[in-house]
Amino acid sequence: MHPANEHDKWGGQALLLGMDFSLWPRVRKLFVDWGYRGLKGLASSLGLELEVVAHPYAGVREGEEAPELPRVQGFKPLPKRWVVERTFAWLGRNRRLAKDYEANPGVSGQRSYLEAWVYLGMLRLLVKRLARAA
Structure with missing residues (x-):
């Protein structure tokens, strides 16, 4: 960014x-x-x-x-155009990641905290998809 x-x-x-x-x-x-x-x-x-x-x-x-x-x-979606925005929308479905506070994630160890929540949010999404496919 x-x-x-x-x-x-x-x-x-x-x-x-x-x-x-x-x-x-x-x-x-x-x-x-x-x-x-x-x-x-x-x-x-x-x-x-x-x-x-x-x-x-x-x-x-x-x-x-x-x-x-x-x-x-008219409207025509373009390939690969909205991949990042779609991923942010998926992450926004998690309570801890729902708000954009625009904080600097590199300050005072906050990066690992936010990174952990992103990993948990994506893990939750993958587990739900695996459960649905089974």
Whole structure:
């Protein structure tokens, strides 16, 4: 995440350069919004593939290449676009994770506390799915 007052390209560049990829050795592909399209060169230099998931012709300026999606009328969900928001919605169904307090999770040992609740929330979701499938 980066601040909202920072352009996606510059925030994404800082994130990519600051990431420790040894923590996530299996990450090879990033699905990004249209604002991060300028990071393809940096991502490829880091050994990552960058796939831009955008609405057809969204934000295209003269001289730029348009996305390869056909024009559609009305609402059409885009692949991989809402995965993060969907996951946050699933976590929000747990009482301890239902509120967004915008606290800095890295302060005073709070990170491990929040991380534990996220693990418990996702574990609860998986156990419910396993019970339903059995």
